[in-house]
Amino acid sequence: MLPRQRLLLKKVIAHSVLIASCALILIPFAMVVLASFRKGNFPPSTLWLNPDQWTLDHWKYVLGIPYRELLNAATGETKLVNPTVAPMRWFLNSLVVSSIASFGIILLSGTAAYAFARMKFRFRSQILTGLLVLQMFPQILTLTAYYRILNYIGEHIPWLGLNTYAGLILIYLSGISINIWMIKGYFDTISPSMEDSARIDGASRFQAFIRILLPMSAPIFAVVFILSFISMISEYPTASVVLQESANRTLAVGAYSLLDEHEKLWGHFSALAVLSGVPITIMFLLCQRFIIGGLTSGGAKE
Amino acid sequence: MNLPSILSLRNILVAAAALAALYLCLVAYRSGGGLVALALLVVTCLGFFIYLNPRAESYRYLFPGLLAFALFVIFPIVLVVYISLTQYSSNHLLSLSDVLLRFKAEVTFSGSDSFNFWLYRQADGKFILALKNEKKPADRFVSEPIDLVPGQDGTFSEGPYRLSKVSPSQQISGEVLDAARVARERLYQPLRNVPFQLPGDILVGKTDLEHFVPQKRVWKTNPDGSLTNQIDGSVIRPDFRAGRFLDQNGEQIGPGFRSFAGLDNYVEIITNPRIQAPFFRIFLWTLGFSICSVLGTFAAGISLAVILEWRELKFKKLYRTLLILPYAVPGILSLLILRGLFNQEFGAVNDVLKAVLGFAPAWETDPWAARAMILLVNVWLGYPYMMLICTGMLQSIPSTIYESAAIEGSNPVLNFFYLTLPLVLPPLFPVLVASFAFSFNNFALIYLLTAGAPRMLGGGIAGETDILVTYTYNLAFRDAGANYGLASAIATLLFFIVGTLSWINLRFTLKRYARG
Numbered sequence: 001m002l003p004r005q006r007l008l009l010k011k012v013i014a015h016s017v018l019i020a021s022c023a024l025i026l027i028p029f030a031m032v033v034l035a036s037f038r039k040g041n042f043p044p045s046t047l048w049l050n051p052d053q054w055t056l057d058h059w060k061y062v063l064g065i066p067y068r069e070l071l072n073a074a075t076g077e078t079k080l081v082n083p084t085v086a087p088m089r090w091f092l093n094s095l096v097v098s099s100i101a102s103f104g105i106i107l108l109s110g111t112a113a114y115a116f117a118r119m120k121f122r123f124r125s126q127i128l129t130g131l132l133v134l135q136m137f138p139q140i141l142t143l144t145a146y147y148r149i150l151n152y153i154g155e156h157i158p159w160l161g162l163n164t165y166a167g168l169i170l171i172y173l174s175g176i177s178i179n180i181w182m183i184k185g186y187f188d189t190i191s192p193s194m195e196d197s198a199r200i201d202g203a204s205r206f207q208a209f210i211r212i213l214l215p216m217s218a219p220i221f222a223v224v225f226i227l228s229f230i231s232m233i234s235e236y237p238t239a240s241v242v243l244q245e246s247a248n249r250t251l252a253v254g255a256y257s258l259l260d261e262h263e264k265l266w267g268h269f270s271a272l273a274v275l276s277g278v279p280i281t282i283m284f285l286l287c288q289r290f291i292i293g294g295l296t297s298g299g300a301k302e
Numbered sequence: 303m304n305l306p307s308i309l310s311l312r313n314i315l316v317a318a319a320a321l322a323a324l325y326l327c328l329v330a331y332r333s334g335g336g337l338v339a340l341a342l343l344v345v346t347c348l349g350f351f352i353y354l355n356p357r358a359e360s361y362r363y364l365f366p367g368l369l370a371f372a373l374f375v376i377f378p379i380v381l382v383v384y385i386s387l388t389q390y391s392s393n394h395l396l397s398l399s400d401v402l403l404r405f406k407a408e409v410t411f412s413g414s415d416s417f418n419f420w421l422y423r424q425a426d427g428k429f430i431l432a433l434k435n436e437k438k439p440a441d442r443f444v445s446e447p448i449d450l451v452p453g454q455d456g457t458f459s460e461g462p463y464r465l466s467k468v469s470p471s472q473q474i475s476g477e478v479l480d481a482a483r484v485a486r487e488r489l490y491q492p493l494r495n496v497p498f499q500l501p502g503d504i505l506v507g508k509t510d511l512e513h514f515v516p517q518k519r520v521w522k523t524n525p526d527g528s529l530t531n532q533i534d535g536s537v538i539r540p541d542f543r544a545g546r547f548l549d550q551n552g553e554q555i556g557p558g559f560r561s562f563a564g565l566d567n568y569v570e571i572i573t574n575p576r577i578q579a580p581f582f583r584i585f586l587w588t589l590g591f592s593i594c595s596v597l598g599t600f601a602a603g604i605s606l607a608v609i610l611e612w613r614e615l616k617f618k619k620l621y622r623t624l625l626i627l628p629y630a631v632p633g634i635l636s637l638l639i640l641r642g643l644f645n646q647e648f649g650a651v652n653d654v655l656k657a658v659l660g661f662a663p664a665w666e667t668d669p670w671a672a673r674a675m676i677l678l679v680n681v682w683l684g685y686p687y688m689m690l691i692c693t694g695m696l697q698s699i700p701s702t703i704y705e706s707a708a709i710e711g712s713n714p715v716l717n718f719f720y721l722t723l724p725l726v727l728p729p730l731f732p733v734l735v736a737s738f739a740f741s742f743n744n745f746a747l748i749y750l751l752t753a754g755a756p757r758m759l760g761g762g763i764a765g766e767t768d769i770l771v772t773y774t775y776n777l778a779f780r781d782a783g784a785n786y787g788l789a790s791a792i793a794t795l796l797f798f799i800v801g802t803l804s805w806i807n808l809r810f811t812l813k814r815y816a817r818g
Binding site for chain 1: 329330335338359360361362363364365366368370371373374375376377378381382539605606609610612614615621624625626627628630631632633634635636638639640641642643645648649650682687691693694714720728739743745746749750770771772774775778782786789790794795796797800801802805808812
């Protein structure tokens with residue numbers, strides 16, 4: 001074989017592998033988009049809809065717009081569907097909870113990472129190791145402890161108890177270990193000389209941290225924010241225990257509830273998945289460059 | 303120090319914060335949480351020490367984060383480990399004192415007297431109970447003013463309230479409520495179960511809507527902690543290890559109670575065949591699942607990363623963007639979507655397989671098909687992360703080594719196995735171990751995908767696709783015979799496995815870090 005033919009063959013193989021992989025990724029998503037426009041509640045399974053199969057009912061349901069559902073095609077009997085809680089609400093709930101909690105995570109893990117990266121104190125490496133190892137405890141059994149703690153807090157401070165976003169956010173704030181490691185890893189790559197000279201000029205340690213190190217570390221904070229945001233959006237077990245009213249569910253709990261009942265509402269679910277998945281995905285892709293940098297320099301998302 | 307500097311703004315703020323914190327401790331203490339109040343006090347003192355003492359400066363940055371971590375990570379762990387050392391299940395739900403109260407509350411009716419009753423509502427909202435003997439109207443008794451909350455059940459732990467004899471003619475103050483009104487105003491529930499005591503230590507309690515009758519307790523408490531049945535004279539003793547009361551024949555009487563069991567739960571995992579058999583099967587599958595997940599995601603991730611690193615390839619950016627989609631879309635949505643695709647009857651996967659290969663695996667009912675599905679889904683969800691990490695590693699390999707390999711007549715496959723892999727694996731090793739540990743505990747994946755189904759024959763609540771965490775969850779919450787103590791013991795074991803692994807992994811990584 002000539003070298004040029006060899007190169008061509010290699011290119012054909014590479015492109016076919018990549019195209020096949022992309023197809024495996026894209027086809028399920030395409031099916032979900034179609035399932036959200038398909039009459040009836042069918043699981044995502046088709047890449048083609050006949051003209052008479054199209055409907056906007058699922059989207060109306062998800063957005064909370066009342067519509068008439070056809071019960072019997074022969075008699076033309078219909079039923080007015082007006083959801084008491086529009087599933088879109090769950091997505092908004094999740095946005096609120098995840099943004100506030102991710103912001104809180106940045107505050108908590110950023111300050112802690114600063115101490116680990118720049119200061120010397122007793123038990124420094126032990127605490128650092130302990131944070132990561134203790135986070136490995138199977139969370140599922142600690143749920144009852146969360147329940148009890150929030151229940152107790154709620155008896156005295158009602159807005160921070162069970163069934164409140166503040167309570168859920170409070171629990172999410174404890175997931176700082178991985179983020180401390182990531183931010184510390186980034187801080188370690190920045191030379192402390194700038195902060196040192198600022199301190200010689202009379203800045204306090206805190207000022208040096210806020211004015212000099214923080215602005216230089218914006219990329220890693222973006223990464224931590226997005227990664228914790230996405231993992232909180234997907235978090236199911238804790239959210240399902242803490243928030244128990246239909247109206248205050250998060251996206252994960254709400255989306256699962258559509259498929260959990262006797263009648264699996266695949267159409268509604270698909271519309272909700274597209275509605276909420278698209279903006280989050282776009283946000284992630286826009287920050288792609290940061291994320292790849294942060295993952296490869298700092299540590300790991302788990 | 304002069305006076306104005308003591309009264310500086312900072313000091314006033316500190317004092318105000320201290321007072322507020324102390325007030326919170328007091329509130330907690332008053333509400334009956336002595337331990338909570340103590341913990342709060344310790345945390346407050348620690349906080350003030352750290353923020354006021356210049357020598358504790360580094361801890362100022364750690365305090366808020368570590369506080370959240372202590373409350374929602376460390377405290378729950380301590381609680382679960384403690385519970386793993388106790389008898390705590392649906393058969394041992396109550397505390398010993400609650401069980402004793404139940405015994406105490408067991409009464410039989412005695413004597414032939416029967417009393418009508420009235421409540422007198424006082425101006426301050428309290429109530430006075432008045433009884434009158436049905437047969438001897440001269441026998442009248444009244445209580446002290448007592449608190450009753452409408453609609454809330456009274457318990458035997460209150461009282462007994464003493465009733466004192468009054469003359470038939472004496473007026474009782476307050477608004478009178480007869481039996482019918484008592485029922486209407488939902489004051490019947492709070493009166494139920496609450497014992498009253500006539501002069502001469504005769505207990506009386508409600509029998510029906512309109513009457514009180516004399517009662518006798520069934521169980522008498524003995525000084526050594528045993529209880530004597532006053533009807534048949536039998537004696538029962540608490541067995542603190544097993545968490546129940548036993549009579550002379552060793553039969554359990556009454557409900558079990560939570561008790562300290564030492565390592566019994568751990569011994570049970572190893573020795574009880576009904577738990578041991580499914581436990582080891584599930585353990586093997588958990589191992590297999592974690593190893594295959596890591597290998598699968600790594601293989602897919604590094605292959606795609608290597609291809610995408612090829613300089614002469616076009617559309618690389620587009621490919622990469624599409625290929626990281628599973629990482630960008632919220633995992634829970636992808637997971638549920640894939641579950642739909644693998645639906646046994648209507649799913650797209652089986653539609654395609656039937657059309658192309660002529661067979662349709664039973665993803666939901668066949669154990670091996672279900673396991674294969676879980677791995678496929680997990681690889682689909684997890685490879686983009688590996689791909690991104692591998693891309694970073696590949697970019698740090700100097701291209702000159704490939705050039706010299708090409709001169710030696712190497713090909714891409716040889717390059718991959720003899721050059722790329724040996725260079726990439728060592729630095730990637732910690733990531734692979736972390737990913738293994740994560741799979742080991744990946745509750746949401748199994749729970750939302752199969753919930754452990756199909757069931758394991760003869761395995762009780764165990765399912766064929768259950769991993770240890772989901773099995774633990776079922777043990778703790780799902781079954782009628784929920785066994786929280788045993789589940790906590792398994793969780794603790796799991797933590798030892800995964801925690802040790804992570805710890806070794808960290809040591810290894812940190813050493814490498816330190817070397818350069």
